[in-house]
Amino acid sequence: MSHEDASNSEEPIQLEQMDANFKNVFSKVHGGENIKRCFTCGTCSVACPVFEVEPSYDPRKVIRMILLGMKDEVLKSKLIWMCSGCYSCQELCPRDVKITNIMAAARNLAVKEGYVPDGIRGSVEQLEKYGRLLEVSEFENNMRTKKDILELIETLPEINGILKNTGLTKLIKEGGKNE
Ligand code: SF4
Ligand code: SF4
Structure with a gap:
């Protein structure tokens, strides 16, 4: 912060x-x-x-x-x-x-009130971008398959729907006015 x-x-x-x-x-x-x-x-x-x-x-x-x-x-x-x-x-x-x-x-x-820690703002931005806190690309999914771990499915539309419908993205973006 x-x-x-x-x-x-x-x-x-x-x-x-x-x-x-x-x-x-x-x-x-x-x-x-x-x-x-x-x-x-x-x-x-x-x-x-x-x-x-x-x-x-x-x-x-x-x-x-x-x-x-x-x-x-x-x-x-x-x-x-x-x-x-x-x-x-x-x-x-x-x-x-x-x-x-x-x-x-x-x-x-x-x-x-507009007090949003940078870490929280960053997490929401990651969610908005990747649907997860970390990007999972084809490379990571290939590695998972090689290790016999299930591939991760695309979640971006659902997560963005939740962020939009709950107003979280807007709240976080508008937050920080007091920083
Ligand atoms: S446990 Fe904590 S919150 Fe509960 S009465 Fe005691 S000091 Fe207060
Ligand atoms: S929920 Fe756990 S971490 Fe949070 S104040 Fe209570 S005991 Fe501490």
Whole structure:
């Protein structure tokens, strides 16, 4: 992402930059409904395999940032894109906060606000071009056949149909206005 990630900044957050209504807006977004239930027990952080290898990603911290109204810091942050979607936190949370869904809701909001990481933009462009994240040419298919692996079939029209009908390509292309 070309924009600055303020989530790990040591700079104090200015009160006037906080959005007190963000938690209310967020709790109305699909996936964010239970966010206000969090009582900061930390079970999600302990359960999270990403936190174990990358301490800057702490799901409890992301939830706290949302509840405190740190809208820009959350939506610009690379943290919300680090969740692997493993659901370990969601299964163990004593308050049914549905953290995995919250991370997805945060990413959806971020894209709507124009914060699209370069990697995500690149992936969508690859899908649009090849129908896959990687090009599979005749060469690769010949190699697969030689190794007795099924050839991959053409998926480009179907994938482009999905990208168009879901509005994903448009959203990603229009995204980045805030970068
Ligand atoms: S496990 Fe649930 S209640 Fe505990 S900090 Fe995480 S989200 Fe909050
Ligand atoms: S779903 Fe995301 S936040 Fe939850 S444990 Fe897995 S990686 Fe961590």
